[in-house]
Amino acid sequence: MKWLHRFLALCALTFSSLPALAFTEADLLPVDQAFALSARADGRDGIELQWKIADGYYLYRHRIAVAPVGEGFAPGPLTLPEGHKKHDEFFGNVETYRGQLRAVLAGQADPATRSVTLEVRYQGCADAGVCYPPQKRRIEVKLPPGELTSAAPPSGLPRAPALPGAGPGLPGLPGSGMEALPLPAEQAFAFEAIVGDGNTLLLRFTPAPGYYLYRDRTSLALEGSKDIATGMPRWPQGRSHHDEHFGDVVVYFDQAEVTLPLLRRQTAPANITLVATFQGCQTDGICYPPMTRRVKLALPAGKVTPPEQASAAPLPIQPLSGNARPVPSTKTPVYPDASAENDNRSVPPPQRQNLLWVLIAALAGGLVLNLMPCVLPILSLKVLGLAHSGESRARARSHALWYSLGVLVSFTAIGALVIGLRAAGQAAGWGFQLQQPWFVAMLAYLMFAIGLSLSGLFTLGGSGGLGQSLAARNGPVGDFFTGVLACVVASPCIAPFMGTALAYAFAAPALPAMLVFVVLGLGLALPFLLIGFVPSLARRLPSPGPWMETLKQVLAFPMYLTAIWLLWVLGKQRGVDALALVLVGATLLALGLWWFERSRWRSHRLGLGLSSAMLVLALLPVWGVTRLAPPRAAAAEAGEVAYSAQLLDRLRADNRVVFVNMTADWCVTCKANERHVLGSGEFRDTLRRVDAVYMTGDWTNEDPAISAFLKQHQAVGVPLYVVYGPGAPPTVLPTVLTQAIVEDALLRAAR
Template structure:
């Protein structure tokens, strides 16, 4: 976009920000009555004058003149100082009221006509800004006298001395209209009806000489739970070169737009349709956004498949590109809005399916590195303590170490493949899921609490592995046996979901867009990377021989390692409370007490011939599962309870994000989850500290937080837009418009402060 067009966008959008009620279009003057330019030749050059009507003003920095013909060599346009003030969109500016006298100094090589291209732009105090104006003026000049040596000298033809200025036709694409603008309701008619239960029909009727923007239209349906709107089915419009937004699609005549009604219940309903749209007078003013409301009685209809509802939520979350402090749907955003966001972005899909360029090799390498880094992430370390016990038995010989390493690697790789395949399958059916989806399910979280607590009890010596139902604990505690190594790998992958590394995030984004064989290869390489340290120890005899020999110290180590398992159980209980409230935590704690009692009782009778006592112990273990059965029946906490921020931030919503960006605010979007350990580490190290809050204030920024603890299609759509298949995701949106900057998953204070300052300067 050219500089002139970009500046034009700003000024026209200034009027769009003002309330419609403040504009009285019927009282506006035609632009050629509001601003009357004239020109005449003088001894110093060409004098230009604008007569400005009362209640109107011109911008100095939007005024320019160029000259052609008669060999006229023009200098820089000279204008007096204007009235200084701070404009909310341009910053410090100067304006002129009443009249503007300017001088274009120059010298004519020969007598003749000089053609002036005059550009200017102004506004009315009523709150409406006119589009950029361009006029062609012609002035008769005489050749400069031979004795004239001053660069400003100019000979003037007698006719020019009379002050006569000849107006040429308006420049192409920048003409004006003499018609007084109509009131909004007369300029743009609007109707809506419910044709049937699954579709609305909208009718827009611009008056003659007016046009409607297609991509400046937004609509919502309120008052009917379970009903929402799909993508409007606009008919082909007319391509139009617009002074404000560039190449756009507009409608000069009446247009009918079918809009699908997406429903998760079939009953008839009453609702209110709210439509906001914008249009302009041809070669005249642009109106502020207009909002109309229509009460509708929507008949009964059929349920909409889940995939279509997810796509609609993704469209609502599609980003808005901002130009010059005002929201303007970009071409990319408009195209993206037509793509169901349960599928990967087209550009990512194209890269994933490209066979050349080494893209898939980079993805596989990223998966390997990401899996390797997972070994030092905080969410995986407690489970790796189990594997540490197995490594401590390395004195059994290289053959045992090799088998143990391969068994553990098999558990890790198989689990990555299963979790990845399930996630891909669910996304293909339209579910708003990404990496870590298993920890968005309260039942899975509660089951992991049981597992971690049971492993901790085993390590503490409450019960011994290798007998009855407790044999499952043998594998999880990794005290011996290839099955124990295998299930340790499984458990490590299940709890690894809250952690993503930079390499792992890129690889996962690729995998979620790639063909199935390549996607599975990415998940398999993630497993190889995670298992690599133990594979090296098991397969390289020299490393295995460096391990300490078994001894009495192992019992102490085993008991110490029980406490990370207890802490992991506590963390998972906290996540469960975020998902289902304090009642769910109480249920799970009661179940853990019964589980501990059952395991203790089973240990007491393992060497006794007491079938009844053994049966009672097993019954207690079965009884401990009852809370898991009851858990799905508990309702989720109220939205107000889960989203009310206590740190001055705001809950994420696409509409609020767009509103803040329209206001020119820098926005720091923080997408996280209660089960995301990396998110909590970033909060503790950076985001919950005073230095971060000071950086927000310095940049005049707002922090928006999205909680992905539970399944949320809106947040999933935002993650997908930025090629992120999991959390954390941090995006800084600049105050002046444009795309947001995605930050790394592991933050530092300096990194965040620098990003906020860059956004504030743009």
């Protein structure tokens, strides 16, 4: 019953996470409604503060601090009640408050003091998984009259630096003790972009009264044209300010008009989208998370940017520091979606590789393919049949050459397809064929049919079974298509150490790239070539006998297992309906092959025709699979976040360590690494030790964002593992992982 308990636990976890999945930033209460703060003084020896906390929200005890502003009140200790103890994923063992909180700041007021201004700091979160940034409020408290002995104030909390010209509250609210509720981001910070000419844009940032904008927290990028990029923006003079979070910065209280040059490699008009990410604050109030605006623009014809000006680059986002850092993790990020352009400058340039070594690696990879469970049954029977067929050496060489030609032609076709896709501007990596559900379904059919033939349900040629039909008895055409078959069934079994050769082929010019694919095919065909051309090797093989029939039947089972694996991949791509359709099709396929075999040996023409119609009917489920939509994306596992270029940019701006795992369900190496390394407790412990974010991208189906990420890192496909750390270029890990490799990369990134 363990499986039932696990299933019920999974269901409970899924339903419990639905509110968080449905919760967006728009559902978040304004901070002063979530945590309503008030204060009063019943005497001159202490001040009581009270927070009314909305349902579904809570405050951290250790994030609460209170201090008087100015002279006239000597503060004592702040008394807080005992809170609810819990282990927080960000702060460790903490105490939290819900519903209501009363705190008392002890102290003594000078005889002449009639009111005290307090600076109150606190931080809280919503149960839905969103944490507010640390808050700072100033509140004025009227004191009752009285004559008390004054005392020198002990040292308290330091007063936060104020912006030049900013008072204790917003203009128009003197003596209110509380700032106005913050405006929505769209009202607090207006933004527009205007086309000046084909080579410049005019950007207009307009903070509302009582708000200001950071200059160096702005990032600009263009979408829609790979031949147009942003240059260095020309900002007007701003106001210098020493910020408690970001250091010495430049801010704007009034409207700022920014000229943005465009770097062009072509003159034609273009439709583009400007993506602007920026950040600002309310005076003596909250600081907004980074916000992103998109403006679609119709750009007229322009001039090509001279080479000496093309090196200009937009201002980068400055890293967050101090308490202003948002709290990222499995919780929903406080900031909205962004689409900042990937920082390609941080990716190490591809290393120049010696073509000879690449070809050697390709030849070795092709050789290893012969040991894969998809190819081994076909090759074994072909080799044994050739070795013991009793034909002349000339005929043996002919069989080997035609088989090799089939392999080489197939690999050449694959190389031509890859080069064509690359020339068309489409990002293609190895495994792109397995992203097509119809191909996966047909491949499952093929594996299943080969298994049925090896099991004796039907034969592909005349009498003697599959082993003989795949060997000498089929002639040049049979040998050629056996080579094609070996190439096709090898496609899901590419060994991980072929990545070096394939990475070179996917990035090299057309001629060297094609040469790599040809040598890969040569490696696959080499064992059969050697058997055909070196008789002494054939003589070393075991003598024929009844054991060959037993071997043929045993080799059927790897084909069945491969077919099951492909069906599992198809289910991940198009859901359980696709799985059921192909199972029905496989049943029709088996029935048609069985019927065809019986009718062929009995010379029943009607049976041959009906069985052939049954085989054609078995293809209809494949068409049905192509009509199904992909299933809804599964929620990320606990401790993971789904890949997003925008979220990755924000985490890197926050100086977080990030481990990116690009994977796919059809990638055997990916699943092995996830089971033995990335799914282990040691890996999770290392993530916690360095406060790293684990980000996963699923490339099982086509995903342009992941394809762009792979291309950015010169990756031929998945798996791809990249570790990011503060102030350092990303580190790409090997395709086969160990715990030592992963731990070393994370610890280095955290330094």
